Amino acid sequence: MTVEAKDRLVSIKKSDLESLEATIETLQNEEVMRQLKESDQDIKEGKTRTTKKLLRELKD
Known part of the structure; x- marks a missing residue:
């Protein structure tokens, strides 16, 4: 990649920029x-339930 290619401006929609900024902020938040890692582990271990099951449990 040449120096000129690195210095080019890029145009993106404001909503895409905001989404990218939110993603970066999330990734930087320990x-x-x-x-998120704990949630992934819970899913792998089957420690989840459907919304219907949760609502039934809350109703009982």
Whole structure:
């Protein structure tokens, strides 16, 4: 890649920029990333339930 290619401007929609910024902010947040890893582990271990099951449990 040439120096000129690195210095080019890129145009993206504002909503795409905001989404990218939110993603970067999430990835930099250690607490959020820890929670996401724990959630992934819970899913792998089957520690989940459907919304219907949850609502039934709350109703009982």
